[in-house]
Every structure is written in structure tokens, then in C-alpha cells.
Amino acid sequence: MTRWNVLEIALYGVGDRRRIITFMPDTVNIITGASGTGKSAIIDAIDYCLGSSSCGLPFYVREHATAVAVLWGLGDQHMIVGRRIPRAGKGTEQMFVRSGRKLTLPATGDRLEGATNRDTARTMIERAFGIGDIENPALKDVSKKGRATVRDITPYVFLSADVIISRSNLLHDMNRVEKARDIKATMPFFLGATDQESILAERRLRQLQVGLDRLERDAKLKERSKGKTAERSMALLSQAADIGLAEAPTPDATDQALFSQLYAVTQTDALAVTIREGDDLAVLEVERRGLVRELQAMRERRRSLVLAMREMSGYESAVSGQAHKLGLVKHLKLSDGRCPVCESTNEAGRAAADQIRTSLEVVDHEVLAVDRLRPELADEQIRLDASLAEQTRRLREVEAQITAVIRQRDASGAAATLAHQRALVLGRVHQFLEMTTQDVESVPTNIASLQAEIAALRDRVDPEAKQERLRDAEIVIGNYATEMLSELPSEMPVFRSRLLFQATPKVTIIEPIRRAALALSEIGSDQNYLAIHLALAFSLQKHLADVDAPVPGLIVVDQISRPYYPEGGDEKSLGEMAKDTDRSAMRRIVRFLFDETNRQAGLQVILIEHAFINDDEDYVKAVRGRWTLQTNEKLIPPGWPSRT
Incomplete structure (x- = not known):
């Protein structure tokens, strides 16, 4: 035993x-x-x-x-x-x-x-x-399915009544959704394509990848939120400046500087300050108009740049084509004073050779010029796009400030006193700071260390090698099952057919006449289903013994x-x-059970x-x-x- x-x-x-x-x-x-x-x-x-x-x-x-x-x-x-x-x-x-x-x-x-x-x-x-005694505490709270367990061996040992002649249920318990998922997840382990450490590493890798994706999404959201935060900060400071609670924000102020100004507003005595002279709204409007003109000029320049690059691309194609054609004559002797066609010495020949040589030099210079200008134009487009983005951002900030000041002045009409107006603005500033400070000041997660751990796990898991080993196991099991099918009674299309096995798990029958690939549900005949299930059960057990899998050498057939x-x-x-014919078929099946059990050491x-x-x-x-x-x-x- x-x-x-x-x-x-x-x-x-x-x-x-x-x-x-x-x-x-x-x-x-x-x-x-x-x-x-x-x-x-x-x-x-x-x-x-x-x-x-x-x-x-x-x-x-x-x-x-x-x-x-x-x-x-x-x-x-x-x-x-x-x-x-x-x-x-x-x-x-x-x-x-x-x-x-x-x-x-x-x-x-x-x-x-x-x-x-x-x-x-x-x-x-x-x-x-x-079955490896491996535990990973990091997985326990996430999923009970961190590794293969003893509950995952039942598909290999039970050929129960709901399976043995089934046209839809390939293995024991596969008719249950949660069990089908577990069978698929653990089959590579039992077939010898991976081990318990790799299973846990794959599980950990999937969890870390999900976590990394979430962190990257959060980081992008925070970046977008920070852009909005600057606009809102400037808008609030413009409202505060309009009623004498703060200085107007400068265009190049950092987020930290804006927050410092907002905190200073909350510490201001609303009754003690006086309204600063000057019309901030007019200043902002002047800046807005200047930004609009600059953006229009920059967009026009970018359109011209894109058009030039497009034309240059067409010109480059034409010049390259000419260079390729003229390059065919470079092997001719153009500098020895002879005609490049008949190799005779005469004036016409020398003139033709000089003309070809001059054409080649012109085309070569044009190709070099295109190669030199292309990166310069591309760099210019990158710089122009960055300037456009920065000016667009500043325009949004200025427009937000103008809107805030106008709203503030509209609200001033409803406010009975200047103190009331200041109290409204102070309330908005307090609320804004409470809602955003935690996000802005939160300690960023070290995404780099997470990425390093993911890279290390990928090296350990080696999914390509696992797939190769799994594919090899599928071929071996399919070959075993095909050989066993030939010993069992069957009818067309299973008779003399080939069985292909996939660890999804799935079987496909290749019928021998038209070479059609048939799914299990398409086979027909209880006798055929019996032969397929018996061949698969015994071929799986044979491979499990080959790879010394942790599965008992047992098949219970109902x-x-x-x-x-x-x-x-x-x-x-x-x-x-x-x-x-039924009696003969029954005897063949019984003989198969005894012969195959004798051939497989340790099988009961x-x-x-x-x-x-x-x-x-x-x-x-x-x-x-x-x-x-x-x-x-x-x-x-x-x-x-x-x-x-």
C-alpha cells in the first residue's frame, strides 16, 4: 500500500x-x-x-x-x-x-x-x-480560500450518482458554484503545476495588485482634488479680501501658503479690521482678459505647430522615398569622369554624373534637416502644451475668484452689517478647512514599496512556467483518458475518439470521422457518459500518483x-x-476496473x-x-x- x-x-x-x-x-x-x-x-x-x-x-x-x-x-x-x-x-x-x-x-x-x-x-x-501545512495570517481575514484543503480532494475520489452518467456535471460537487470555483483554483496544485507556497503567493499578489490599483486611483483623485482645492482656496481668500479680512492671493501661491492665509483669516478679529482700499474685482478682471488673450495666441501657435509637423511628416516621406531611389545609383562611379551608364569618357557623361551626385547631396541634406527639426518641433509642442495647461489652470482660478467676489457682493446686499458679511465668510472658511485639511495633510502611502513587493511575488510565482507545467499535465491526462476510452464500451461519437482535458476543468471529445470538437453536453448516450467519466476519474488518479499528489489512492464508484x-x-x-450487447458491455467495464486498479500501484x-x-x-x-x-x-x- x-x-x-x-x-x-x-x-x-x-x-x-x-x-x-x-x-x-x-x-x-x-x-x-x-x-x-x-x-x-x-x-x-x-x-x-x-x-x-x-x-x-x-x-x-x-x-x-x-x-x-x-x-x-x-x-x-x-x-x-x-x-x-x-x-x-x-x-x-x-x-x-x-x-x-x-x-x-x-x-x-x-x-x-x-x-x-x-x-x-x-x-x-x-x-x-x-497537503502542505502552510498558513498566511495576512490572508485569513480576507478569504477562507487561501490554499488547497482536504475539502478539495473529493472531486478526485468520488464518482457519485450525480456524476457518473451526467452530461453537465464533470466532477463531484462541480454543480455547486462555490465548489466549482475552488476546484478550478486548486487543480493546478493537485496536478503538480504549482505548490502551496506559490498558491499563497498568487493569492497575496492578487490582493496587493487590487490594493495598489486602489491606492493609485486614490492618488489620482487626491491630485485632482488638490487642483480644485487651490481654486476654492483662492476663491475664499478673494471673498475675504473683498471685505477686508485678508490680502488677495498671489497667482503663484503654493497650497501650503493658501492654507496658511486661510488659517490666518480664522484668527482675525472681524470687528477690528478695516476694509482695504482698491477694487480687487477690477484687478482680477484685467488679469482674466490678459489670460484669455494669451491662451488664444498660444492655441493659434499650437495649431500652426501641429500643421507644420504634419507637413514635415509628408515631406519626410517624399524625401525618404527619393533618397531610397537615388541610393540605388550610389554604387555607380560618379567621381571618375566617366558616363555612369556607358562608362565612356565624354563631357555629357561627366555632366550626368555631376548632376546625379548633386541631387544625392541635396536629398541627403534635406533628410538630415528633417531629422534635426523633428525633435526640436516635438520639444516645442511639449513646452507649449505645458504652458497651455498652466495658463488654463490659472484662468480657472481667476474666474473662480471673480465668481466668489461677485457672490460675496450679492450676499452683502442681504447682510445687515459688515460684521454679518464677515461672519458669513469666516463660516465658509472654517467649513472648508475642516473638510479638506485631513486629506491634504494625510501621510502618503509608500506605493513604491508596494510595487517592489508585487515585483518580487511575480518573480516567485512565475505564471509562464506554471502554465507550461499545467499544459503538460493536461496533455498527459488527456492521453491517459484517450487510451482508457478505447478499453471501455462506447458508441459514436465517442467510439475511437480522442479526449482532450483542460484544468478549467473541462473535457472535449474529438470524434474520429469529421474531427469535430464536441463538448460534454453534445455527446449523448448514457453509455458514452459512463465511459468518459470512468476514463477521466482513472486518468486523473494515474497522474496524481505520477506527481505524488496529496490525494488518497481511492475512487468510490456509485x-x-x-x-x-x-x-x-x-x-x-x-x-x-x-x-x-449490454451484458458484454458490463463485463468490459468490470474488467477495466480490475485491470486499471492492478496497473496503478496504491489505487483502491x-x-x-x-x-x-x-x-x-x-x-x-x-x-x-x-x-x-x-x-x-x-x-x-x-x-x-x-x-x-
């Missing part, structure tokens, strides 16, 4: 009752029997003892059993995991975990050892299976005969199947089945229980009393 297998499952009832089901490691184990005997609850029992948040055991089991325990084995290493069974509602938070060598299940549920809470129990199971028998009833024989199969094949020696030897109407044997023995 090279991988963890289930050795025993025990159910405990009232009055020291105990029901044990024994399984053999590294081989196929079969429980056959009638419907309603509790066979499918074997999956629920194992799942419940893997720390599920809810109890999926059926009502009859809850009514008669008080606890359940599973004995896991890996060589002589054992682990017992037990849990109380609630009569109704969700699962209990208390669990029991005990690890050691050659352990045995206790005789009664009261003797289960290692009581602990569910979270701690899951951590202990993860350590035993080999009824491979579903396509061939009607629902319900007692244990069935092959003779009860309607078609010879628990098959829950209606069928009993009495003429198959391997099948008969693998049966661990026949829960039929004749034997009256069930998961919960009929004589057990109900819980009080």
Missing part, C-alpha cells in the same frame, strides 16, 4: 452497537444489493469524516446511528477520523482525529479519541495526506450498471439485462453496485457485502433501535 486507502468504516448506534464494513487496500472492493439498503451512504460517510460543513447521511441513518468513523491506512500508518451524527440539520463542529501505527476502531462511539473542532481536524487530516438496469429493485444478475476502488456477476471469479472475490432482500443485510442493521 503506497497511498492512503480506506480500511474500515464504522457506524455506532444506541446501546454500544457497532456496524463495521471492511475493505481491502490496493484492489477492487464491491458492495452489491438492493436499493434502499444504504449503499450510496458510504460516500456520504467518508465525505462527512473529511470535514464537510453539512451532513449528507440519509434520514434513516441519522435516526439510528449516533456516530461514524473511518479508518485510513498507508502501510502500517493509520488514521481514525470520527464524528457525531446529528439527527437533523448541519454537521457537528466536533470531530475526532487520531494518528498512529496499527490502530483499530473503538468498540463504541463514546470511545472515539482525539476530540477537536472541525477546522483543527481538517488541518490534521491535511498533514497526514501531505453503480456502473446505470445505463443497463432500470432504477430501483433488488440485486440484479447479468441475465436480467435485455440485450447481449470501492464499487457500489446493483449487479452481482456470479460467473466472474474476480468479481465474486471482490464482494465485501451483499445487501439483498434475501440476506436482509443493510448499512444499518434492521434490529437497531431509533435514537431517543
